[in-house]
Amino acid sequence: MTLLSLRGLSKTYGTVRANRHIDLDVAQGSIHAILGENGAGKSTLMKLIYGVETPDEGTLHWHGKPLSLTSPNEARAQGIGMVFQHFSLFETMRVVDNISLVVPGTSRALAARIRALGEDYGLEVDPLAYVHALSVGERQRVEIIRCLMTDPKLLILDEPTSVLPPQSVERLFITLRRLRDRGVSILFISHKLEEIRALCDRATILRDGTVTGTVDPRDHDARALAQMVIGREMPHVTPPEGKAPGKVLLELAGLDHRPDDPFAQALHGISLTVREGEIVGIAGVSGNGQGELARLISGETRRHPQAGAEVLMMGKPVGHLGPAARRRLGLAFVPEERLGRGAVPEMSLSDNSLLTxxxxxxxxxxLIDRAAERRLTNDIIATCDVRTPGPQAEAGALSGGNLQKFIVGREIALAPKLLFASQPTWGVDIGAATAIRRRLADLKAGGTGILVISEEIEELFEICDRLHVIREGCLSPSLKVSEIGPEDVGRWMIGAEGGKAA
Amino acid sequence: MITLVRRSAASRRMAVAAPVAALLVTILLNLALYTVMGKDPRAVFYAMLLEPFISWPSFSEVLLKMTPLLLIAQGLAIGFRAKVINIGAEGQFLLGAIFASAIPVWYPQATGPWIWPSMLVLGTLGGALWAVIPAFWRVRLNASEILVTLMMNLIAVQLLAWLLVGPWKDPMGFNFPQTVMFQWDAMLPTLIPGTRVSVALLLAFAASGAAYLWMQRSFGGYQMVVGGLAPQAACYAGFSQGRAVWLSLLIGGAAAGVAGAAEVAGPMGQLQRSISSGYGYSAIIVAYLGGLHPVGIVLSSLLIAALAIGGDNAMVSAGLPVSAVEVFQGTLLVAYLAAVVLVRYRLVRSGVPA
Structure with missing residues (x-):
């Protein structure tokens, strides 16, 4: 029997068509996976189902009757609950106090219900414990209990395992199976194929905002699923021929790093080298440690003074040095965020040239030489085809793609020995993206070592000599692009590959 | 319904028009208030806003009052633009006054042209040293400089009080809490004969010029502005946040300190409890009213000084209560803060939101 049924659901943000004519049927008592890359439209779809957003077109049927939701409150009243990836608990309050904020009843009665639910579903947690003292797994249990208190028919879990250590994942699965056996349907958002195969009855695959298929994940192996997720037919690319790589410019040897932010990904045993005249790529689904790694290489995250040798740049230990010192050695860096990090939104393009x-x-x-500043900015605008009224325009007024072109142009203008670019063509139109890639290739031919972090596998295959795949803070061995295909990268991305190294 | 829509670039026209409009609105509101209070608004307007500018004795007092405000506000504004909020100018001012007084208090018989310049240098040091403490804790422990500088003000007031009733009390002063009157060489030379305006006014203008060069033209000032606008971008570019905090507080402290020194070595001529009359706090208003811009601050310090003198005039000639001047200042600040929104946003009249 169908619990929830979507027909032709669409949602557009500005020019981005986040969801296009989505059809989805969720059966009662099933665990249904929503699978897709970042940006495929998973989050938008869940927001539509949970009433956070209203669809532009299409219908939503609940228990066979049409339903239109305007707020999460209505969704909860109908029996739809959601657990977000980032928890919304007050850390200075006890578990039971957190729950009493949304569920009526005395503390004593609630505590009893929390214990009873915990025993029923394997969600043991002490109702009188303070949240700050709980582990991530326990906090997630509190979130799930809070949802279950309202007796939902459908539970949406947004990447629930991404915050959990492996041993807690198995416990969560036991709980979810028990819920299913008692008639609760679960929408399970994830990009981890092995987990989906182990847990889910159905899987709907999203790509670029549309449904590309609904399958029984148990009938397909992880490799076939990865193909469906990544989807597009990979263009055959000839790996760029170049001179033999020269001196080592960047070397990380077994770097371990645990960030202060508990939601940030810890890095384990990262080993990486970049030589003169080669482009090395780092593939992976975002949120697997790319941001943390980028900050360690750029110097925005500095390590303690004894850790200098953990990062070697142009042969010198720089782990303890800040970004300015590393830039003086010949590093240039294009960060992932443009506004507020790669550029100051309130300042003119001219003043943003000055930044690095x-x-x-x-x-x-x-003293600042305004004329030289304007000349350089005009150069960047011309060579990178930045669409702007001129160097006096504020960076915040440029479109994302244009600002990206400007930042890439600025960093290339530094004539770096080592260029590190995070998502260099993100949000840039195809013509400009090709231009940026060509400039990277030119730099490489001139002997610059380049490290690129990207989520676009095609892009990496087009420009890189070697690839690493990052997953859960671990880096795969170096893979020669000429010897592998996109499927191999896909397997590393989902953790299906273990031993084989190229 | 009227909604605020962000402009694609800050409007230069509005940046100039906003303070003027705020001033006009403030004048109208306050004159209405005086009318309600039963005062003659024309008499108040003349005493408060015209007389300070058209009567020479009044105007020289305005310049006198403007000097410390201008010095302190220029120093504070540099920190404010780097988002280092130094509320401690009052304490830094007092320490500057105390350090400068050390020479005439300890060597009352000393003579020579070196005395007043050394007092200014000592005052600068004193103010900067008082700012070292909040800077250290902010960089070291990320302790809020707002709270630490504010509390340092209270300590400075007590330190001054202790000196004046204890070791530095004038033995011939009938037990008044004040030091000896300073000797002639410990006083700043007068700039305009027949008035109390001293060379400190030149110093304040020189400081304004330096602030302009530093904030609008130098790379060091640029780094601080980036840190204030987009801390992540400053980190990305490798500009040290700690350096910005140190510079902000040291510059602010030094400017307040030299202002304090110029006050004891100028109009006061001795160290007393009432040397400040709240310059350190008024200067915060001056800095923001001036748009944190060195040129704007010259104008706003003139305005606030004129209001203070004009308020005194109005108290005498139009019978206005003391608090009326504070109400005027407060209205002006609120009106200005409301008006500057229009620099980055514009009002759009919209029907029912779609």
Missing amino acids: AHGLGLVRRG
Whole structure:
């Protein structure tokens, strides 16, 4: 019997068509996976079902009757509950106090219900414990209990395992299976194929905002599923021929790093080298440690003074040095975020050139040379085809793609020995993306070592000599692009590959 | 319904028009208030807003009052633009006054042209040293500089009080809490004969010029502005946040300190409890009213100083209560803060939201 049924659901944000004519049927008492890459439209779809957003077109049927939701409150009243990836618990309050914020009843009665639910579903947690003292797994249990208190018919879990250590994942699955056996349907959002095969009855695959298929995941192996998720027919690319790579410019040897932020991904045993005249790519689904790794390489995350040798740049230990010192050695860096990190939104493009290119004769005796600043900015605008009224325009007024072109242009203008670019063509139109890739190839031919983090496998295959895949803070061995195909990368991305190294 | 829509770039026209409009609205509101209070608004308007500018004795007092406000506000604004909020100018001002007084208090017989310049240097040091403490804790432990500088003000007030009733009390002063009157060489030379305006006014203008060069033209100032606008971008570019905090507080402290020194070595001529009359706090208003811009601050310090003198005039000639001037200042700040929103946003009249 069908519990929830979507027909032709669409949602557009500005020019982005996040969801296009989505059809989805969720049966009663099933665990249904929603599978897709980042940006495929999974989150938007869940927001539509949970009433956070209203669809532009299409219908939603619940128990066979049409339903239109305008808020999560209505969704909860109908029996739809959701557990978000990032928890919304007050850490300074006890478990039972957190729950009493949304569920009526005395503390004593609630505590009893929490214990009873815990025993029923294997969600043991002490109702009188303070949330700050709980592990991540326990906090997630509190979130699930809070949902279950309202007796939902459908439970939406947004990447629930991404925050859990492996041993807690199995416990969560036991709970979810018990819920299913008692008639609760579960929408399970994930990109981890092995987990989906172990847990789910159905899987709906999203790509670029549309449904590309609904399958029984147990009938397909992880490799076939990965193909469906990544989807597109990979263009045959000839790996770029170049001179033999020269001196080592960047070397990380077994770097371990645990960030202060508990939601950030810890890094384990990262080993990586980049040489002169080669492009090395890092593939992977975002949120697997790319951001943390980028900060360690750029110097925005500095390690303690004894850890200098953990990052070697141009042969010098720099692990304890900040970004300025590393830039002086010849590093240039394109960050993932453009506004507020790669550029100051309130400042003109001219002043944003100064941000990292001040060493190019823009500062004389401590004073800014406005004419030189404007000349450089005009150069960048011209060579990178930045669409803007001029160097006086504020960075915040540019479109994302145009600002990206400007930032990439600025970093290339530094003539770096080592260029590190995070998502260099993200949000840039195809023509400009090709231009950026060509410039990277030119730099490489000139002997620059380039490291690129990207989620676009095609892009990496087009420009890179070697690839690593990052997953849960671990880096795969170096893979020669000429010897592998996209499926191999896909397997590493989902953790289906263990031993084989190229 | 009227909604605020962000402009694609800050409007320069509005940046100039906003303070003027705020001033006009403030004047209208306050004159209405005086009318309700039963005062003659024309008499108040003349005493408060015209007389300070058209009567030479009044105007020289305005310049006198403007000097410390201008010095302190220029120093504070540099920190404010780097988002280092130094509320401690009052304490830094007092420490500057105390350090400068050390020479005439300890060597009352000393003579020579070196005395007043050394007092200014000592005052600068004193103010900067008082700012070292909040800077250290902010960089070291990320302790809020707002709270630490504020509390340092209270300590400075007590330190001054202790000196004046204890070791530095004038033995011939009938037990008044004040030091000896300073000797002639410990006083700043007068700039305009026949008035109390001293060379400190030149110093304040020189400081304004330096602040302009530093904030609008130098790379060092640029780094601080980036840190204030987008801390992540400053980190990305490798600009040290700690350096920005140190510079902000040291510059602010030094400017307040030299202002304190100029006050004891100028109009006061001795160290007393009432040397400040709240300059350190008024300067915060001056800095924001001036749009944190060195040129704007010159104008706003003139305005606030004129209001203070004009308020005194109005108290005498139009019978206005003391608090009326504070109400005027407060209205002006609120009106200005409301008006500056229009620099980055514009009002759009919209029907029913779609």
